Amino acid sequence: MTSTGPRAARPRNTTHSTHRKGSANPMGNTETALKDAMTSIEGTIGVALVDYSSGMALGTLGGGKDLDLSVAAAGNTDVVRAKVRTMELLGLKDEIEDILITLGGQYHLIRLLKSRGHTGLFLYLALDKSRANLAMARHQLRRVEDMLEV
Amino acid sequence: MTLTEDPCDAVLVSPMLVRLVAERATGALLRDTGTLYLVDGQVVHAESPAAPGLEVLLTASGRVRPEGWRRAVDQAGGRGTVGRFLVESGQVARGELELCHLGALHDAAFFALAPGKGPTRFRYGAMHWIGPVRPVTAHALAREASRRRELLDRIWPHPEVDTAPVVPVPDRPGLPVTVRQRALLAAVDGVRTPGAIARLLGRPAFHTMVDVRRLAAVGAVETPLAAAPVETVPDWVARACAEAAQPSDEALLRRLRDALEAMP
Numbered sequence: 001m002t003s004t005g006p007r008a009a010r011p012r013n014t015t016h017s018t019h020r021k022g023s024a025n026p027m028g029n030t031e032t033a034l035k036d037a038m039t040s041i042e043g044t045i046g047v048a049l050v051d052y053s054s055g056m057a058l059g060t061l062g063g064g065k066d067l068d069l070s071v072a073a074a075g076n077t078d079v080v081r082a083k084v085r086t087m088e089l090l091g092l093k094d095e096i097e098d099i100l101i102t103l104g105g106q107y108h109l110i111r112l113l114k115s116r117g118h119t120g121l122f123l124y125l126a127l128d129k130s131r132a133n134l135a136m137a138r139h140q141l142r143r144v145e146d147m148l149e150v
Numbered sequence: 151m152t153l154t155e156d157p158c159d160a161v162l163v164s165p166m167l168v169r170l171v172a173e174r175a176t177g178a179l180l181r182d183t184g185t186l187y188l189v190d191g192q193v194v195h196a197e198s199p200a201a202p203g204l205e206v207l208l209t210a211s212g213r214v215r216p217e218g219w220r221r222a223v224d225q226a227g228g229r230g231t232v233g234r235f236l237v238e239s240g241q242v243a244r245g246e247l248e249l250c251h252l253g254a255l256h257d258a259a260f261f262a263l264a265p266g267k268g269p270t271r272f273r274y275g276a277m278h279w280i281g282p283v284r285p286v287t288a289h290a291l292a293r294e295a296s297r298r299r300e301l302l303d304r305i306w307p308h309p310e311v312d313t314a315p316v317v318p319v320p321d322r323p324g325l326p327v328t329v330r331q332r333a334l335l336a337a338v339d340g341v342r343t344p345g346a347i348a349r350l351l352g353r354p355a356f357h358t359m360v361d362v363r364r365l366a367a368v369g370a371v372e373t374p375l376a377a378a379p380v381e382t383v384p385d386w387v388a389r390a391c392a393e394a395a396q397p398s399d400e401a402l403l404r405r406l407r408d409a410l411e412a413m414p
Binding site for chain 2: 028029030033049051053054055056058074081084085088089120121147148149
């Protein structure tokens with residue numbers, strides 16, 4: 001399932017900063033990519049890059065006392081595992097692109113990354129429902145994945 | 151974050167590490183279970199005999215060719231910039247290296263920071279040849295190591311399966327086994343431990359332990375009997391059991407009941 005989203009996607013936020021990947025960047029790719037998600041995706045509360053097998057957050061940004069991203073990271077590995085297992089039981093030979101969880105006031109978006117190895121990573125994004133544009137967010141999250149270079 | 155107030159000091163292996171972090175030390179912290187490399191009090195690399203190294207993780211998955219890795223070590227090892235060389239020579243993307251290195255670091259640190267006795271030494275000034283990739287604070291590392299220990303216990307509280315040869319339970323169709331776990335089971339030969347399988351498949355040792363504990367929890371893999379808890383059984387129970395070596399269960403139970411009733 002893919003939402004194409006608006007192609008000429010321009011961030012509405014003027015404080016948006018463009019980060020470039022590259023070896024000269026002292027921040028590191030993960031941090032840069034997460035920062036980009038935080039600033040360019042409207043309504044983002046927090047974002048985490050999670051290792052699926054261990055439940056470890058390889059990087060987090062945002063969150064806060066209302067949303068402990070490390071706890072969310074570990075907990076959401078169970079969500080992903082349950083869905084992967086269900087697909088195997090059903091014999092569906094397809095891949096999960098993303099998982100959307102809709103709360104009263106938030107969207108939680110899980111995007112499984114297609115890495116070349118077998119590490120199994122996913123991006124986890126918590127959005128404020130009143131400010132977020134879901135189609136845009138999914139589109140932007142794909143760009144963040146490219147930035148990670150996994 | 152002030153060090154003295156951080157509750158995570160408690161999970162750091164030794165007062166030595168707390169002190170090294172506080173003084174922003176550079177060097178190698180050596181334990182029997184593994185080595186942590188510090189630069190300015192931050193952990194930049196970790197190694198453990200129990201965990202496959204970065205080389206294994208990068209080459210087994212096909213991300214880096216073995217000869218490419220050797221070339222990087224030959225040419226940049228002396229300067230301590232192997233990581234940078236791998237990226238600049240186009241063998242691995244920076245993001246890939248960063249995440250793979252972070253995975254290897256946490257994997258080795260899980261064993262290096264394992265609770266237990268044994269000598270801990272620090273060699274000031276010792277650096278690792280991989281060079282700067284992405285440092286982690288010692289507290290974050292220790293926190294993650296203790297979270298991992300809890301996770302293993304939550305899945306299946308039998309640490310025996312972590313180090314014993316993996317033995318699948320035959321003829322159990324319909325068990326929830328994932329693709330990743332099937333690859334693990336395919337590597338089983340009756341001798342290989344989770345650590346050996348991890349090295350063979352080029353996966354982190356901890357991830358393999360998680361899979362093996364999950365497999366043991368659903369009954370797809372045997373859980374070896376733990377060593378007999380000798381100390382915890384009172385003499386009279388041991389005696390009653392020994393006396394009842396052959397008789398039926400009922401006789402044994404009766405003897406146990408009698409012994410219990412005879413307790414002061």
